[in-house]
Amino acid sequence: MAEKTTSAIRNPASPPQEVIIFGSGVCAQKIARNLCGHGISACLASGADAPPLRGQGVGAQWLRGVELTACRGFAGNFELKLRQRETFLYRKAPAIVLAEDPHHAPAYAPYGLKPGSRVMSISQLEETRGDLPAADRPGGGTRVAFFCGWENDSHPAVARRMLAACLQLQQHSRTSTYFMTGNLKVAARGAEGLVEAAKRSGTIFLKFTRRFPTVQTLADGHFKIDCPDELTRAPFQLETDRIVVDETIGPHPRLEELARRLEIRQDGIGFAQSDNVRRLSNATNRRGIFTAGGSRGALSADEQMADADQVALNVLAFLKDLGADTLPGMEIHRGRCARCLTCHRLCPHKAIEIGPHMSVVSAACQRCGICMAGCPARAIHMEGVQIGAKIKNCIRKPTRSSGEKGDHLQVMVFGCARSTGQARALARLSGQPLPSGVRFVEVPCGGCISSRHLLTAFEAGARGVMLCTCHTDNCQSDTGNRVARRRAQATGDQLTAAGIEGDRLYVTSVAANMGTEFVAMINGFAERIRALDAC
Ligand code: SF4
Ligand code: SF4
Numbered sequence: 001m002a003e004k005t006t007s008a009i010r011n012p013a014s015p016p017q018e019v020i021i022f023g024s025g026v027c028a029q030k031i032a033r034n035l036c037g038h039g040i041s042a043c044l045a046s047g048a049d050a051p052p053l054r055g056q057g058v059g060a061q062w063l064r065g066v067e068l069t070a071c072r073g074f075a076g077n078f079e080l081k082l083r084q085r086e087t088f089l090y091r092k093a094p095a096i097v098l099a100e101d102p103h104h105a106p107a108y109a110p111y112g113l114k115p116g117s118r119v120m121s122i123s124q125l126e127e128t129r130g131d132l133p134a135a136d137r138p139g140g141g142t143r144v145a146f147f148c149g150w151e152n153d154s155h156p157a158v159a160r161r162m163l164a165a166c167l168q169l170q171q172h173s174r175t176s177t178y179f180m181t182g183n184l185k186v187a188a189r190g191a192e193g194l195v196e197a198a199k200r201s202g203t204i205f206l207k208f209t210r211r212f213p214t215v216q217t218l219a220d221g222h223f224k225i226d227c228p229d230e231l232t233r234a235p236f237q238l239e240t241d242r243i244v245v246d247e248t249i250g251p252h253p254r255l256e257e258l259a260r261r262l263e264i265r266q267d268g269i270g271f272a273q274s275d276n277v278r279r280l281s282n283a284t285n286r287r288g289i290f291t292a293g294g295s296r297g298a299l300s301a302d303e304q305m306a307d308a309d310q311v312a313l314n315v316l317a318f319l320k321d322l323g324a325d326t327l328p329g330m331e332i333h334r335g336r337c338a339r340c341l342t343c344h345r346l347c348p349h350k351a352i353e354i355g356p357h358m359s360v361v362s363a364a365c366q367r368c369g370i371c372m373a374g375c376p377a378r379a380i381h382m383e384g385v386q387i388g389a390k391i392k393n394c395i396r397k398p399t400r401s402s403g404e405k406g407d408h409l410q411v412m413v414f415g416c417a418r419s420t421g422q423a424r425a426l427a428r429l430s431g432q433p434l435p436s437g438v439r440f441v442e443v444p445c446g447g448c449i450s451s452r453h454l455l456t457a458f459e460a461g462a463r464g465v466m467l468c469t470c471h472t473d474n475c476q477s478d479t480g481n482r483v484a485r486r487r488a489q490a491t492g493d494q495l496t497a498a499g500i501e502g503d504r505l506y507v508t509s510v511a512a513n514m515g516t517e518f519v520a521m522i523n524g525f526a527e528r529i530r531a532l533d534a535c
Contacts, residue, residue, distance in 0.1 A: 027293030032060035034312030075288025102294030157300035336379035343371035369448025410437030426515030447480030
C-alpha cells in the first residue's frame with residue numbers, strides 16, 4: 001500500500017494582524033496610516049539614523065533604532081527577531097513591507113568640489129528652506145550656481161528638486177541663479193514647467209555636453225567658474241558666491257541586509273525588487289513581502305506617495321485572500337523524500353519548509369514546479385500537472401487527425417504557459433496552426449521540465465525537442481528559465497555522449513506576443529531536424 005503523503009498544504013489558521021513596515025519616512029508612514037485606517041495593526045521599524053516622525057496620526061507603533069537579525073516563517077505567518085540596542089524584540093507579522101527611504105549621496109567629486117560653507121548639496125539647501133545667509137558681495141545680492149548632471153545625467157527626481165530650489169532662490173529679490181547642466185532630462189512631473197518658470201524669473205541656463213566648466217576657489221571663498229562655450233568657442237567666466245550640487249540616489253544602506261535576511265532578490269542597483277517585468281510593481285519574489293517607494297527605486301516624492309497607496313491596497317488584498325487559496329496543491333511524498341533539501345534550495349519563492357518532514361507552504365508557493373522537476377526522488381507532486389502523462393497523451397493524440405499524411409511525431413515542443421502558451425494561442429487566433437508532426441506540451445513554467453521529460457520525448461520517437469522559456473528577466477518565477485537552460489544543457493551533453501546530435505535539443509525564449517515568430521521558430525527547427533535526418 002502506498003504510504004500516505006504529508007498534508008503538505010498548510011495555511012496559518014488565524015494570522016496575527018500586525019504588518020511590519022521597514023522604514024519611517026513619508027512613504028512608510030503613509031502605508032502605516034492607510035493600513036491602520038482599515039483596522040490593520042502596523043508597526044514601523046527603522047534604523048537609528050531615522051529622523052523623528054513628522055506629522056500626526058500615523059496610528060502605528062514605531063520601533064526606532066532596530067535591526068532585523070532573523071526572519072522565519074512564510075506568507076501570513078512571518079516571525080521576526082529584531083535587535084534594539086541590547087534588547088531582542090520578537091514580532092509576528094502576516095505581511096512585511098520594505099519602505100526604506102532612498103539614500104541620497106551629494107555629488108561633490110564629479111565637479112571637483114569638496115563640501116564647505118559655500119558648497120552644499122541640494123538636500124542641505126532644502127533644509128535651509130531657501131533662507132541662505134546673506135553674501136558679502138559688494139553691493140549685496142547673492143549669486144548661486146546649480147551644478148546638475150554634467151557628465152552623468154542627474155536622476156529626473158533630483159533634477160526636479162534642483163529646478164524647484166533654483167526657482168525659489170531666483171524669486172528671492174537679491175539672488176541670481178545659474179543652472180549649469182549637462183543633458184538635463186525633464187521627465188519628472190512638472191520639471192518642464194519649472195524650467196520655463198525659472199527662465200522667466202531670470203535664471204540663466206547653461207548647457208554643456210562635451211567640455212565642462214572648471215571651478216577655482218578664490219581667496220575670499222567665492223568661486224571663479226571658467227565655462228567653455230560650445231557654440232561660439234569663446235570661453236567666459238562667472239563669479240558666484242555659492243554652489244549647489246546634485247545628488248546620486250541609491251538604495252538605503254539598510255536594504256542590503258534586510259533583503260539578505262528576508263531572502264528577497266535585489267535588482268542590479270540594489271533595490272529590493274528583481275528586474276522582472278512580470279512582477280507586480282510592489283511584489284517581491286516572496287509572497288507576503290512587499291516593497292515600496294525608495295526600497296524599489298520609486299524615487300520622486302509623487303511616486304513614493306502613489307506607491308504608498310498602492311502597496312497598502314496590495315497588502316489588504318493579500319490579507320483578505322489568505323487561506324482562500326484556489327491554486328493547485330503541491331504535495332511532498334514522505335516515503336519518497338530523502339531530505340536532500342534540493343527543493344528548498346531551488347525554490348525561488350522560498351516556499352519549502354524544513355520541518356520534521358519537508359512540506360510546501362501553500363500560502364507562499366506560486367506553483368512554478370521548479371522543485372518538482374529538481375527532486376531526485378520524484379517525491380513532489382502538483383495537483384493536476386502530470387507532465388509525463390501529458391507527453392504520452394499527446395503522442396497518442398496527434399495534433400491533426402490521425403492518419404493524415406506526414407503527421408507522425410517529429411518535433412515535441414515544451415513551453416511555459418505564461419509566455420509560449422500565450423504565443424501559441426495568438427498564432428492559432430491569427431490562423432497559424434502548428435505545423436504537421438509537431439506536439440505541444442504546455443507546462444506551468446519552463447523550470448518544471450526535467451532532463452527526464454526531455455529524454456522521454458526522444459524515447460517516444462521525437463526527432464527533435466524544443467524547450468521554450470520566457471525571456472531573460474521575464475520569468476515570473478525568476479529562475480525558471482535559467483534552471484530550464486541548465487537542465488537542457490546537461491541533457492544535450494547526455495545525448496551527445498550517447499551519439500545523438502545535441503542540435504536535436506533546442507532551447508529558446510518566446511514572449512507572449514510572439515505568435516508568428518513562434519510558428520516560424522518551430523518551422524525553422526523542424527527544417528533543421530529534417531536536414532539532420534537526411535544526413
Ligand atoms: S528535493 Fe525531493 S527528496 Fe529532496 S528534500 Fe525535496 S522533496 Fe525531499
Ligand atoms: S519551487 Fe515553485 S512549485 Fe515548488 S514550492 Fe517553490 S514556488 Fe512552489
